[in-house]
Amino acid sequence: MSGATQKRDLRTGRSVWADSHGLGVPVRPLTEAVSVDVAIIGAGISGAFMARELSRDHSVVVLDRRPPLMGSTVASTALLQWEIDLPLTALAEQIGMPAARRAYLRSRAAVDALKQIVDEEGIRCGLADKSSLYLAGDEYGRRALEAEAEARAEIGLDSTFLGPADLRERFGLDRTGAILSTGSASADPAQLAAGLLRRAQADGALVYSPVEVLQAASDPDGVTLLTDAGHAVRARHVVFCCGYEFPDGVPTPGAKVISTWALATKERTPCPAWLRDMLVWEASDPYLYFRMASDGRLIVGGEDEDATGAHEDPARLKRKCETIRDKLKVLLPDVEFEIDYSWAGAFGESVTGLPSIGPVPDMAHAWAVMGFGGNGITYSVIASQVVSAAIRGRADPDADLYQA
Numbered sequence: 001m002s003g004a005t006q007k008r009d010l011r012t013g014r015s016v017w018a019d020s021h022g023l024g025v026p027v028r029p030l031t032e033a034v035s036v037d038v039a040i041i042g043a044g045i046s047g048a049f050m051a052r053e054l055s056r057d058h059s060v061v062v063l064d065r066r067p068p069l070m071g072s073t074v075a076s077t078a079l080l081q082w083e084i085d086l087p088l089t090a091l092a093e094q095i096g097m098p099a100a101r102r103a104y105l106r107s108r109a110a111v112d113a114l115k116q117i118v119d120e121e122g123i124r125c126g127l128a129d130k131s132s133l134y135l136a137g138d139e140y141g142r143r144a145l146e147a148e149a150e151a152r153a154e155i156g157l158d159s160t161f162l163g164p165a166d167l168r169e170r171f172g173l174d175r176t177g178a179i180l181s182t183g184s185a186s187a188d189p190a191q192l193a194a195g196l197l198r199r200a201q202a203d204g205a206l207v208y209s210p211v212e213v214l215q216a217a218s219d220p221d222g223v224t225l226l227t228d229a230g231h232a233v234r235a236r237h238v239v240f241c242c243g244y245e246f247p248d249g250v251p252t253p254g255a256k257v258i259s260t261w262a263l264a265t266k267e268r269t270p271c272p273a274w275l276r277d278m279l280v281w282e283a284s285d286p287y288l289y290f291r292m293a294s295d296g297r298l299i300v301g302g303e304d305e306d307a308t309g310a311h312e313d314p315a316r317l318k319r320k321c322e323t324i325r326d327k328l329k330v331l332l333p334d335v336e337f338e339i340d341y342s343w344a345g346a347f348g349e350s351v352t353g354l355p356s357i358g359p360v361p362d363m364a365h366a367w368a369v370m371g372f373g374g375n376g377i378t379y380s381v382i383a384s385q386v387v388s389a390a391i392r393g394r395a396d397p398d399a400d401l402y403q404a
Contacts, residue, residue: 013317013343015074016264016297017190022124025068025197027209030229034206036061038391039225039233041213042241043068045076045189046369046380048196050241052117053384054391055203061233062205063225065212068197069190072243075345076376077262077301078192079279079291080185081132082108085353085373087140087148087283088155094352099401101155103354106398108157110381111185117381118187123195126294127187130279133171134179137284142177145283149179158182171274173331175282184279186291189377218364237391240360240368241383258349259311261320262301265337269298272335288327289374298337300324311344320344347373355379357386358403367391 025043036059040047043064051062064071084091084107092100118127136145142163149161159181162170167178197207208229215226216238225233271292281289290300303320310316321342328335348371350356355373360366367390369383382402389396 015343016341017074020188020190023190023194025194027207030208030211030231033231035234038237039235040239044071044073045193047241048193049380049384051200051205052196053388055200055205060205062207063211064209069193073193074190076189077299078187078189082111088151089148103401110378114381121199125187125191130184130186132181132184132279135175135282136177137282139285140283145177145179223365238366257308257346258304260304261344263321263339264341265298266340268296269337311346317344349373357383
């Protein structure tokens with residue numbers, strides 16, 4: 001028997017998504033022992049996708065020590081990209097081009113699957129199709145981005161390199177180059193997760209909160225979870241979807257916890273027309289990324305720092321958001337804006353930019369999904385596909401990409 005989760009403060013400050021409409025998810029206290037097919041630990045975006053998928057043909061419970069959505073999900077900036085933190089060319093150097101190609105194409109397919117799920121389930125979350133603009137920076141300059149765009153095009157991804165003149169003419173941005181790609185999206189992450197959980201509940205899933213899992217023990221027939229409610233949950237399968245609260249004894253290979261910061265401007269911030277349909281990020285370390293929300297806010301993030309707990313410091317939140325503001329003003333000097341929200345959060349990052357989605361070592365019938373980096377929502381879709389296939393006794397063709 002082992003401790004199940006390590007507690008972390010997943011966000012600091014007030015996220016703009018915490019005040020979104022339509023976040024109600026019915027919860028109940030755990031007042032008696034329950035037995036189900038699948039227990040999911042975590043009621044954030046990854047747990048929501050997992051519950052929505054598995055509740056279609058399994059009895060499911062979702063357990064969280066917080067209210068649903070209120071962990072790392074509301075800390076997201078929800079740039080729903082298929083582009084992975086590590087460029088295709090750099091990823092190929094680490095894992096080989098055949099595997100890197102599969103990883104990028106699977107990520108691209110996951111964004112399409114996400115759009116289809118939102119449409120089929122009628123989830124109101126402000127989902128919008130977006131293109132993305134990847135700006136040259138101090139990590140990858142013009143030549144590197146030219147090679148990256150060519151490598152993407154060779155595997156069928158819609159990416160085009162723009163030189164500095166085209167970039168200035170079309171977008172008014174002063175960089176040595178950029179990659180313009182189609183097929184991404186944006187949404188309200190809290191509304192998305194809430195809609196998915198309610199869909200799972202309509203299929204019979206139960207959400208217990210606040211309930212903390214204290215210990216987990218597996219045997220040949222399943223897993224027993226001991227909780228702070230004094231009642232056990234017995235499940236044939238357990239899936240840890242705990243954001244960046246790593247299950248004890250289940251470290252993501254090569255992963256580290258990164259602090260990140262974000263802000264939202266006031267509604268109806270005057271911006272260039274092209275920005276309404278674009279996600280913008282840069283090939284720098286630390287990097288800046290931004291988009292427009294459906295209500296006209298600018299959602300801006302960056303200044304990631306490899307320092308566990310740094311996001312918990314209110315003074316650092318103020319400094320980081322001032323830096324983000326100043327960087328945005330340099331890039332968009334004609335945009336006048338006022339900050340309305342600022343917040344910080346933590347995420348797990350792997351060396352390759354690929355997540356860990358696999359069985360828990362030395363714990364039969366248990367899975368863990370983690371290390372999602374900057375692609376948390378996209379990878380949550382993939383995790384629900386990979387884990388649900390395994391639980392149903394089928395093999396996902398790309399499962400090996402996400403297992404150490």
